[in-house]
Amino acid sequence: AQTVTQSQPEMSVQEAETVTLSCTYDTSESDYYLFWYKQPPSRQMILVIRQEAYKQQNATENRFSVNFQKAAKSFSLKISDSQLGDAAMYFCAYRRTTSDMRFGAGTRLTVKP
Amino acid sequence: SAVISQKPSRDICQRGTSLTIQCQVDSQVTMMFWYRQQPGQSLTLIATANQGSEATYESGFVIDKFPISRPNLTFSTLTVSNMSPEDSSIYLCSVSSGTYNEQFFGPGTRLTVL
Numbered sequence: 715a716q717t718v719t720q721s722q723p724e725m726s727v728q729e730a731e732t733v734t735l736s737c738t739y740d741t742s743e744s745d746y747y748l749f750w751y752k753q754p755p756s757r758q759m760i761l762v763i764r765q766e767a768y769k770q771q772n773a774t775e776n777r778f779s780v781n782f783q784k785a786a787k788s789f790s791l792k793i794s795d796s797q798l799g800d801a802a803m804y805f806c807a808y809r810r811t812t813s814d815m816r817f818g819a820g821t822r823l824t825v826k827p
Numbered sequence: 828s829a830v831i832s833q834k835p836s837r838d839i840c841q842r843g844t845s846l847t848i849q850c851q852v853d854s855q856v857t858m859m860f861w862y863r864q865q866p867g868q869s870l871t872l873i874a875t876a877n878q879g880s881e882a883t884y885e886s887g888f889v890i891d892k893f894p895i896s897r898p899n900l901t902f903s904t905l906t907v908s909n910m911s912p913e914d915s916s917i918y919l920c921s922v923s924s925g926t927y928n929e930q931f932f933g934p935g936t937r938l939t940v941l
Contacts, residue, residue: 747927747928747929749929749930751932756934757864757917757934757935757937758932758934758935759870759919759921759932761828761929761930761931764927764929766927805869805870807930809928809930814858814860814872814875814930815860815872815921815930817869817870818869819868819869820868820869
């Protein structure tokens with residue numbers, strides 16, 4: 715079974731600074747997708763970034779980037795130039811090509827002004 | 828991306844009653860998912876709903892408690908039956924769409940059972 719582990723229940727960052735959220739996963743598959751979702755207090759789940767396992771290049775989306783280490787089964791999210799609006803729960807997720815998505819326990823990010 | 832709406836957005840219900848949550852998608856999708864998210868927790872998959880077939884339930888969830896309908900490729904309902912306070916949670920509809928098997932989520936239904 716695939717499991718996703720987020721070892722940081724809470725993180726905080728100063729506005730304009732950089733923060734990295736950790737995620738590890740366990741799988742025997744070679745073909746899969748990884749995602750980071752953001753859930754603000756409004757509870758709407760928003761896709762932040764995705765990574766295809768077959769791609770070695772790390773995905774980036776504006777201020778958000780990942781460090782994907784396939785051999786280590788690690789998938790961390792880096793948020794640069796943090797903004798107050800980045801405050802939310804962040805969920806790391808794993809999905810095989812046709813199966814449902816499995817989520818980590820989440821990391822609550824606080825951004826301090 | 829798919830745009831998903833859910834009704835109701837929130838409800839307060841009495842123990843022993845049932846509530847049906849509706850999920851509408853703005854495009855045709857093959858796979859729809861229902862998740863439960865208890866306060867401060869991660870998402871737990873209840874079932875996968877495919878059009879034209881019975882829903883597939885995860886361990887710990889049964890059809891009698893969470894019957895699901897999927898009459899077409901843009902709509903699904905989840906019923907929470909014979910509710911108890913333990914059913915108080917956020918229920919999220921999700922669909923699989925796009926080239927990269929992304930999942931998009933509805934805004935959720937916050938259910939409180941008294």
